[in-house]
Amino acid sequence: MFDASLYGYFRSSAAYRVRIALNLKGIAPDLVFVHLRKDAQHDPAYMRLNPQALVPTLVHDGHAIGQSLAILEYLEEMAPRPPLLPRASADRARVRQIALAVACEIHPLNNLRVLRYLENRMKQNDRARIDWQRRWIAEGFDALERMLSRDPATGRFCHADAPTLADVCLVPQLANARRVELPLNAYPTLLRIEAEALALPAFDAARPEKQPDAE
Amino acid sequence: MFDASLYGYFRSSAAYRVRIALNLKGIAPDLVFVHLRKDAQHDPAYMRLNPQALVPTLVHDGHAIGQSLAILEYLEEMAPRPPLLPRASADRARVRQIALAVACEIHPLNNLRVLRYLENRMKQNDRARIDWQRRWIAEGFDALERMLSRDPATGRFCHADAPTLADVCLVPQLANARRVELPLNAYPTLLRIEAEALALPAFDAARPEKQPDAE
Numbered sequence: 069m070f071d072a073s074l075y076g077y078f079r080s081s082a083a084y085r086v087r088i089a090l091n092l093k094g095i096a097p098d099l100v101f102v103h104l105r106k107d108a109q110h111d112p113a114y115m116r117l118n119p120q121a122l123v124p125t126l127v128h129d130g131h132a133i134g135q136s137l138a139i140l141e142y143l144e145e146m147a148p149r150p151p152l153l154p155r156a157s158a159d160r161a162r163v164r165q166i167a168l169a170v171a172c173e174i175h176p177l178n179n180l181r182v183l184r185y186l187e188n189r190m191k192q193n194d195r196a197r198i199d200w201q202r203r204w205i206a207e208g209f210d211a212l213e214r215m216l217s218r219d220p221a222t223g224r225f226c227h228a229d230a231p232t233l234a235d236v237c238l239v240p241q242l243a244n245a246r247r248v249e250l251p252l253n254a255y256p257t258l259l260r261i262e263a264e265a266l267a268l269p270a271f272d273a274a275r276p277e278k279q280p281d282a283e
Numbered sequence: 284m285f286d287a288s289l290y291g292y293f294r295s296s297a298a299y300r301v302r303i304a305l306n307l308k309g310i311a312p313d314l315v316f317v318h319l320r321k322d323a324q325h326d327p328a329y330m331r332l333n334p335q336a337l338v339p340t341l342v343h344d345g346h347a348i349g350q351s352l353a354i355l356e357y358l359e360e361m362a363p364r365p366p367l368l369p370r371a372s373a374d375r376a377r378v379r380q381i382a383l384a385v386a387c388e389i390h391p392l393n394n395l396r397v398l399r400y401l402e403n404r405m406k407q408n409d410r411a412r413i414d415w416q417r418r419w420i421a422e423g424f425d426a427l428e429r430m431l432s433r434d435p436a437t438g439r440f441c442h443a444d445a446p447t448l449a450d451v452c453l454v455p456q457l458a459n460a461r462r463v464e465l466p467l468n469a470y471p472t473l474l475r476i477e478a479e480a481l482a483l484p485a486f487d488a489a490r491p492e493k494q495p496d497a498e
Contacts, residue, residue, distance in 0.1 A: 119429040131373040138379035145372040157360040158346040164353035169335055176391040214334040
C-alpha cells in the first residue's frame with residue numbers, strides 16, 4: 069500500500085506524466101486540485117509544499133516532492149514494479165534522453181507563465197503565441213521522430229515493447245500539440261506509439277479530459 | 284579506466300554540468316568541440332550522434348548519449364564514486380528537484396535558439412532579450428533561494444556537505460546569470476554554495492573560460 073497525495077491540475081502535462089506513472093504502478097493517490105488559471109499555485113499554503121509554485125507535487129511519507137521527473141524517478145525507486153526504466157544503463161540513458169527531450173526542450177517553452185509573458189510583456193498576439201508553441205513542439209518532435217524511427221531499440225513503445233518514462237512524457241506532449249493544432253503527419257512513429265499507449269487503461273485514465281477537475 | 288568522448292562547447296551550461304561531474308569522478312574524456320555559434324551542431328555527422336542537434340553528447344562504450352541530465356544519471360550508474368546523488372530516495376528526489384528546477388525551468392528559456400527566435404521572428408531588441416533572460420533566471424533563483432535557505436537538509440552544498448547533481452546544475456546557471464548581469468544580492472544561499480563549489484578544483488577547472496575552445 070502506497071499512501072500518497074498528488075497535487076495537480078487536469079491540463080498540466082507535467083501532472084499528466086505523473087498520473088500515468090501512478091496508474092501503471094497501481095497507485096491511487098489522494099488527488100488535490102490546484103487551479104492554475106486561478107493562480108492557486110501561488111497560495112502560501114501550496115508554496116510551502118512547492119516553493120516553485122508549480123504542479124505537480126507528490127506528498128509521500130512526509131516528503132513533498134516537486135518536478136515531475138524527480139517524482140517519476142522517486143516512484144521508480146520506491147515502487148519499482150512494473151519498471152518504467154529498462155535495466156541496462158545505456159538503455160536507461162536512452163529512455164531518459166527521450167523523456168528529457170520533451171521535458172527540457174519542448175514543454176518549458178510552452179508553459180502558462182511563458183505564454184503570459186509573451187502576451188503581456190512582449191505584446192505578442194494570439195497568432196504569434198500559437199506560432200511560438202507550434203515551433204518548439206515541431207522542432208522537438210522532428211528530433212524525436214529522427215531518434216525513434218531510425219533506432220532498432222524502438223519497439224511497440226519508445227523503448228522496446230513496454231511503456232517507460234519516455235512514453236510517459238511523450239503522450240502528454242502530443243495532447244498539447246493537438247491543443248495548438250500542430251499538423252502531426254510528419255510524426256508517424258510518435259503517433260503509432262501514442263496509439264499503443266492510449267490503448268492501455270493506465271494512459272487512457274490519465275487523460276486531462278477524464279480528470280475530476282476537467283472543465 | 285573510463286574511456287569516453289565529450290562533445291561540448293565552452294559556453295554551453297549543459298556541457299559545463301557534465302564537465303563538472305566528470306571532473307568530480309576523475310574521468311578525463313577526449314574533448315570534441317562543437318561550435319554552436321557557427322551551427323556546427325547541425326552538421327550531419329554530429330546529428331547522427333545527437334539527433335537533437337544539441338550539446339553535450341557523451342560517447343561511451345559505443346553509445347552516444349545526449350541530454351545532460353541523462354548523461355549525469357548514466358555516469359552515476361557507471362562510475363558511482365564519488366556519489367553525486369545521496370542514498371535515500373527522498374534525498375535523491377530533493378537533489379533531482381533542485382537540478383530540474385534549473386534544467387527545466389530556467390535554462391531552456393535562455394537557450395541560443397530561443398533568443399534567436401525572439402530576435403528574428405518576434406523582433407525583440409537587445410534590451411527585451413536581456414529582460415527576458417533575467418526574468419526567468421530571477422524567477423527560478425527566487426524559488427531556489429526559498430527552497431535552499433529554509434531547509435535544514437541544505438549544508439555546505441545544496442544537499443548536505445558534499446557536491447551533488449544539484450550543485451552541478453546550479454553553478455553553471457549562476458555563470459549565465461552573471462553574463463546577463465542579473466543582480467544576485469537576493470540569493471545569499473546560492474552565492475554561498477557557489478563559492479564552496481568553485482573552491483573545489485573539479486568545479487573550477489570546468490569553468491567556461493578555462494576550456495580549450497574558449498574565445
